[in-house]
Amino acid sequence: MRSAVYPGSFDPVTFGHLDIIERASKHFDRVIVCVMVNYKKNYLFSSEERCAMIRESVAHLENVEVDVSSSLLVDYAKLKGAQVILKGLRTVQDFEFELQMALTNKKLDNDVETFFMVTNNQYSYLSSSVVRELMEFDGDVSDFIPPHVEKAIRIKYGKDARE
Incomplete structure (x- = not known):
C-alpha cells in the first residue's frame, strides 16, 4: 500500500490545500493529512x-485520513507506515525551503521520499496567512476557503458568522 503524509499547519485549511489533497488521493492508496503542531507558533485554531x-472538507475522499502530530515528521511517517512525504509548492521560495527540508529528512531516514506537487495555478498566491489577514479586515474569503471554515474563522475574529 502506497501511503503519503501531507503535513502542514492548515491554520486554516484552504482550497489550495484541499486541491493538493484531492489530487494526491488519486495517486496514493492512503493520504494522511497531518496537522503539525509547533509549540513555538501561535495558531488561530487549535489542532x-x-x-x-x-475532516469535514475531505469526508468524500475514502482514502484520506486526518491526524495530528508534534513529533519529527520522518518519525511520524515511519510510525504510520508512509513511504512518502507530500509537499505542495506555490513559488520558488517554497521550493528552496522545502528542498532543504526534504534533504534533511532524507538524511534522517533514507527510506522516506519527499514528493513535490505543484499547486494549481488558481491557488498559487493563496496561503492560510493571506486568509487570516483578509479576515482581520473583514475581507471576502469565500473564494479561498470552504463555507464551514469561513464560518469558523468569522467566529474567531468576532465577525458576523454568515450562514
Whole structure:
C-alpha cells in the first residue's frame, strides 16, 4: 500500500490545500493529512479545530485520513507506515525551503521520499496567512476557503458568522 503524509499547519485549511489533497488521493492508496503542531507558533485554531475542519472538507475522499502530530515528521511517517512525504509548492521560495527540508529528512531516514506537487495555478498566491489577514479586515474569503471554515474563522475574529 502506497501511503503519503501531507503535513502542514492548515491554520486554516484552504482550497489550495484541499486541491493538493484531492489530487494526491488519486495517486496514493492512503493520504494522511497531518496537522503539525509547533509549540513555538501561535495558531488561530487549535489542532483539534483544524483537524475537524479538514475532516469535514475531505469526508468524500475514502482514502484520506486526518491526524495530528508534534513529533519529527520522518518519525511520524515511519510510525504510520508512509513511504512518502507530500509537499505542495506555490513559488520558488517554497521550493528552496522545502528542498532543504526534504534533504534533511532524507538524511534522517533514507527510506522516506519527499514528493513535490505543484499547486494549481488558481491557488498559487493563496496561503492560510493571506486568509487570516483578509479576515482581520473583514475581507471576502469565500473564494479561498470552504463555507464551514469561513464560518469558523468569522467566529474567531468576532465577525458576523454568515450562514
